[in-house]
Amino acid sequence: METLPADSLTQRLRDARRSRQSEKILQDKETERKVEERQEEARTSSVPGEEFFAEAGNLFSFVGRFFSRVWRRPYEVRELLTQMDEVGTKSLMLTGVVGFSIGIVLAMQSRGTLARFGAESFLPSMLALSVIKEIGPVLTSLVLAGRLGAGMGAELGSMKVTEQIDALEVAALKPFHYLVVTRVLACVIMFPIMTMLTDFLALAGGYLEAWLSDGMNVRVFIATAFDSLRFADVIVDTMKTSIFGFIVGIVSCYLGYNVRGGTREVGRAAMQSVVVSSLLILISDVVIVRLSIMLFGDISDAA
Amino acid sequence: MSRISRRADARRQPAEAGPGADAGPHPLDDDGLATPASDPTGAPAAGVPGAEGTARGDAREPHLVDPEAGPVTGNSPPPPDDIVVDLRDVYKGFGPKKILRGVDMTVERGTSAVVMGGSGTGKSVLTKHVVGLLRPDKGEVWVLGERLDLMDQEQLDQKRTRLGYLFQGGALFDSMTVYENMRFFLDRLTTLDRGEKDDLIMEGLEDVNLPSTRDQYPAELSGGQKKRVGLARTLIMQPDIILYDEPTTGLDPVSVRVVSDLIVKLRDTRGISSISITHDLLAAEIVADRVHFLLDGQIAAAGTLDEVRRSDIPELQEFFKGTDAYGHA
């Protein structure tokens, strides 16, 4: 094969090979440089947990920004109504179905347990207690966190990466008011309302089950159900979802508003919004319940 | 090519331009004085008696500056009246990455500046400083006679009504149609009636040859169309200065000409000053009164396109290599 003359093709291939080699050298240099940069970055942020605390700090300053702006003009009333519609009407189906089916299932499950202690007559009051005090608020908030957290995180995130937020900012249109304040307020207002609806539907589901299995009278059901509930409990447990709403709103907006990069980061922001707000909801629920027991005493004080 | 800098002039002139000001521009004396470069329609002409002695001495703290108290100038002499944008020794980094390392740049009233440079050198970062989207780590950003880097939110928003920014991708709001996109700005910033708004919107769309897209959503438009609608949306607010981030990238040659000619027309008919970022030599040729070449975080060369192109800095030669085919201006 070596006998072939150094024709033009050979020459071309040889040239190509040579230029590829020099390209490779350049690439190697580039990678080296990148590795060095990476190491540099790693050195500057080598304290363990630093990133977490930096993130938490930023989140708190975002919260601070919210509270310093929420009182100030412009009040985006129309956008607030749009967002409330988004949180409320558009999520109604989901929370409704969740509430109703949980009510039925809860009634079916508890019936057996109560029957063993011969306490079947406590079914309505047990249902009311568990739904209104815990399952209703937390489940509604978690479901809404999943739906809204992902939605808001992705929406704001993509507005950020396509520079729509910057465009608002440059046009002096105060994107923080328009986008963040409205969404957070909508969550704060709508979460308790959605919770009440879920509670109602869950109890309706529970009653349906009770009526189907032993034809319970509505009035008896209602009377026993609310027997063991105190007004303060109902208020506290429903209103605590405002705090959950605040968490979902502010966390999702924070993560969306601070996306940098491309579509992958938008997806990540959406996912993190759901995860972080769900975790924070559960943690703050523990704190709130603890506090409310300290303040109002627990349920055994009732009746 | 030598670095052409007007800063020396810029610093000297205010003393002679402002007869009321002391000749010696002592840093503290300038604070709060009625500056010659204060924009005519801006804050009330700063006679503002008695203001000198108060918190104004601390003008470095933005929130201490009374918004009613005349132009925000800090302690430096403002540039002369005909300089609308003056960046002085601007530094900006993100974490360990240093992007801008001492940028000096001026833009005269009614002229079109062009910023060129390789990808990722910080051209967008540079222009974002001029509208206050980013604040410099160090340095001064003078826009229409005031220090943007010292302003608080309200003052910034006030100034921004006179600035326009065309984003790289158009930045249209994708939940709204083209018409609503343009309406949105007018609705919130003006009290025009419906008919006036509609007229302005149609005029704006005709300027960019896209009246037929009125009822389409941004998702239905091509990249080039989005950019042109974004341009129309910027123009509708009649800004004094417009910053174009790659206005012609991704457009076909005809549209490149249309958009470039439009920028020139805006300069000539409405006296709009502009800063454009572009890689496009055709566009640069049509648009540029003055080209600034960004390299390693500094303006490595500035001048007419030809001057910059003939620069002997190797990176510039590389950048312009093989472009001699384009006719010289």
Ligand SMILES: Nc1ncnc2c1ncn2[C@@H]1O[C@H](COP(=O)(O)OP(=O)(O)OP(=O)(O)O)[C@@H](O)[C@H]1O
């Ligand atoms: N907000 C930010 N946070 C961190 N880094 C940023 C930020 N904005 C820009 N950068 C970095 O600054 C560098 C310059 O970005 P810039 O967008 O100005 O480049 P460019 O010159 O406009 O390039 P192109 O021509 O591709 O648009 C990039 O490396 C980018 O990663």
Ligand SMILES: [Mg+2]
């Ligand atoms: Mg850019």
